[in-house]
Amino acid sequence: MERYKVILVDDEEEVIDVMEAKIRWNELGFEVVGSATNGVKALELIEKLQPDVVLTDIKMPYMDGLELARRVRADYPNIYIMLCTGFDEFEYAKEAVHLEIKEYMLKPINAVELSECLTRLKDTLDKEREEKLNVKKLEDYFQEALPALKSNFLISLIEGRVSEEDYKRFLTAYQVDMKGPLFCCVVFHTSANHVPEGMDSLLLSMSVDREIKQRLTEKWKCQEFIYLGNTVLVLEVDTEENLVQITDECDRFCRWAYRIMGAVVTAGVGTTCESLYDISTSYEGAREAVSYRVLYGTKRAINIGEIVPKESKIQTQQEEARMQELFRAIHVGDEEEIEKAARKEIEKLHKNAKTIGQYNLATMEIVSGYFKFCSNNSLDFNEMSGNVPNLYQKVSQMDESALTSWIIGMSLKISEQLKNARNSTSRRLVTEAQNIVRERYMESEITLDDVCSALGVSNSYFSSIFKKEMGKSFISYLTDYRMDIAAEMILNTTEKSYTIAEKVGYLDANYFSYVFKKKFGMSPSKYRNEHLKK
Known part of the structure; x- marks a missing residue:
């Protein structure tokens, strides 16, 4: 069985050595994964090792145990703190209570006393983990859902399938009270390929959804629902700048979900919009941000407004809808996926074009789609296509093999340009950060x-x-x-x-x-x- 991870913190290395030697950690269900002689070093280890328990002395150089406890409480509220000290003073005890520290021991620490404390703590941790992963409770929770009408309305809204005539009527009927002034969509994707042993992927997803409700939705003004296996939040946002705080909060949740539950969660944060009626544009941005996990990694939050250069944010056009899958693959930059999506476009073209006129119109729409995509992303389409005169006509005259090669080639070229733009933006941010360091x-x-x-x-x-x-x-x-x-x-x-x-x-x-x-x-x-x- 997996043991709970412990970090020992004491400015006397001999004390750490004694605790490691005298306590039967493994038998008690714990494992000492690291130690530190001051609070500063302890914080570094906590960030790196993500322990379940920190056992710390109070009196230490650079950062004492109470300050360490305050920092841990603020940044890692699910880590348990155990304090030990040689000072039997009321103020220490009072502060420990304020920090919700359940175990407070006086030095010299008695091995029996510490073992008893660890036994109690293990019972608490076991109950907490059982509560999160108890299959029966998750199955009961799975039967619960948001009110059907509200859920269906929100899903229709993010898919852009609500008419303007019905919009306000549905808002009132389904009691969706969201006033803005701005709105934003966040999509949480839980991987079905990384699931703890003995846990069903769908139940794990439900568990993640429940934790999102408890940890995030209570803080924010938002509506929460499940769609296509993902948890979707529609948030009220005060200013554009609030997206930075929202992204960081989502990022902390993703790392917590992996550490506590073993769930690989990626959060995609979309752009803001001024009307809830237009939330579908933010939803598309959030979904696209999630797809960037192949480039930026999982177990984190990805903000579409940060990874796409600010001067070229994506605006989904109705005319581009038929090539949406291809354009999404172009943004992600995976060559295999780009080629696969390009061949699908060719298949759809030949399947749907019944006459030469329909074929010519479809090829013109493809060229037009590329032109608009490049324009929306601040790229020069004419330069990208080689400044070929009468391009619409020449593309319409290509046979299937030549057209396939042209679409794949254009897609890869555009993808490479987007990648260069992102890299340029990254280098600019790093350079600006270096300048701040030099100045401050x-x-x-x-x-x-x-x-x-x-x-x-x-x-x-x-x-x-x-x-x-x-x-x-x-x-x-x-x-x-x-x-x-x-x-x-x-x-x-x-x-x-x-x-x-x-x-x-x-x-x-x-x-x-x-x-x-x-x-x-x-x-x-x-x-x-x-x-x-x-």
């Missing part, structure tokens, strides 16, 4: 949130493209940049370490020395002595 590295308060806010993108998207472009996280890049500047100052000035620390954004000189040693393998003073000898 000396500010101790600068954070990833500050940079994303300045760039106008979500943490999820920015972190993804920054690591892809630079091979390291933004925080690692900022730290390395600060350390390189500090190293130069150490060698080229006579300033003290604490002065240099402040100039590169560290208010705590001890922590600065800790980070510096971690990068260069020696303290700042030793670094100066070693290099000045040469």
Whole structure:
């Protein structure tokens, strides 16, 4: 049976060693996956290892146990915190209660007492997991659904099948009270190919849907329903900028769903619209964003407005509907899928064109569809097609083999141009972030949130493209940049370490020395002595 993951945090390594040795972790249903000697390092491990339990001392350098508990409580509310300390003071206990910490132990920790605490905690964790994955309860939940009329109306709305005459009448009849001022669609896709052993994929999807209801819909003004196996949210949005916060919240949920439930969830965030009647455009954008998981990965949120260059957002045209599958494949950029979709267009063309006139009209519509698609995405169609004169006529005169080759070739060429545009946008964002670091590295308060806010993108998207472009996280890049500047100052000035620390954004000189040693393998003073000898 899978064991619960534990991280031990104490500034005394001997204490950690004793706890690891004295406690029969495996027998109690736990596994120690890492340890740290301060809260800062513990946060790094928590992000990386995603534990179920953190057992931490209170009194530690750089970041104490209570501050660590506050951070974990805010960012990872489902991780259980166990506090231990040598200080039997009322204020500590009061703060622990405020943070909803259920276990608070005094040092020296008794192995029997700690084992009893772990036994109680395992019962709690087991009940929580059983509640989420209990097949019988999920089957009962599966029988429940949103009121049928409201669900059918919302599905018709996102598919664009509600007439203007019926729209307001249905809003009132089905009690859909959404006032905006803006609206947005989010689609949550749960993979049927990655399902925990013994769990039915449909039941897992239902479980994810229930958690979305509990964790997201209660925070937002929205309507929630299931369509085509996905959970769909139609949200009221105050401003365009709110999409960044929505994307980051969805991203945190996707990572949580994988860590707790083993569900591989991808969230697609569509563009905003000013009327609920036009929500179908946002829904198409959200579905398209989900399809980009082949490029950007699963277990995360993808905002269509961020991955498609802002100057070329997609607007679905009625004339393009017949080529929608091909255009979606072009956006994703998978050559095999593009060729498959292109051949389907040829099949439909020959199946539906009964006369030469219908055939010629259909080929003209294909060329026109490419032209509009390129225009909507700020691409030069004439340049892409080689500036061929009388292109409509020449395409209509092609035989099946030549037309197939032309459609596949055009599709691949357009896809490559879109990919270049995305890469250009990614490089521009990374460059702007690097400029922010150069201008503000000396500010101790600068954070990833500050940079994303300045760039106008979500943490999820920015972190993804920054690591892809630079091979390291933004925080690692900022730290390395600060350390390189500090190293130069150490060698080229006579300033003290604490002065240099402040100039590169560290208010705590001890922590600065800790980070510096971690990068260069020696303290700042030793670094100066070693290099000045040469």
